[in-house]
Amino acid sequence: MGASKLHRLLGVTWCRVNSLHHQAVYQAGKGIEIVARDRDGLVQGIESREHDFLIGVQWHPEWLIFNRPQQRLIRALVRASKRHAKRHPR
Template identity: 75%
Template sequence: MARPLIGITTSDDKSQLSWFFDWFAVWRQGGQPLRLSPSRSFPVRLDGLIIGGGDDIHASLYGGDVVPDVRLDPARDRLELALLQQFIPRNCPVLGICRGAQMINVFFGGTLYGDIYISHEGLIPRRTVLPRKYVGICSGSRLRRILGVTWCRVNSLHHQAVQETGRGIAVVARDRHGLVQAIESLDHQFILGVQWHPEWLVWNRPQQRLIRALIRASSS
């Protein structure tokens, strides 16, 4: 049986180590990873799509205020919006990771906090690939059924976050500060975004179930 083709968006300058974790997460669960970045040709066919982590989304796309001294990648913004525009109407399964969850929300008309450490006073900056943050998963959600847990401990590498949800988007996980940690579409079979990086949690069974769920949805 052929492996489903899973596109994974990245920046042009993403490190080989980070790409390896993306590649391995998909390959391990039975998918065929395909790197997508602004300088690479646009795919005609995909069975599934991962909008990956990376630089900030430009504030002009969601009506926010520009935060100084952050890295932006407008070409990647355009690529990801074009991919979502092309493949969502085809019922292509989509998983958003960190920036990717935010981009899904923006695509459906939602907004973001440009910097949670400015909008939420008292937050302690936390940037680590290790699972140090506790997240509660909403009952009755697709994410809860996939992970099979009521809460999980995840990593944290972001300073943007979902603020107002877009059309048909539901919040399905929050951290202890009430910040959105996962979203999913109520109108599509598989459009889901998580604020953490499951590809780095290679020994965490619930997080591997998330990648596996995307591959299985892409195989049907």
């Protein structure tokens, strides 16, 4: 995960995930990078380096609320939402 936003937010090199899906990203679209894979090679994280906060994960961090890296990810989403709301008021 190197210098990815996801890596910096989680603050760990690896983490447990609760991926419950039977499908995953095979190839990232234009402007999207694959930044995390599980032990089986399945894509677990994607992001855009062109956007302030465009991160996708294949697991459910909201179900892992007692896990500190997952808490950091959820908090980052909330902060990004607040920044977006300030820039784009209704």
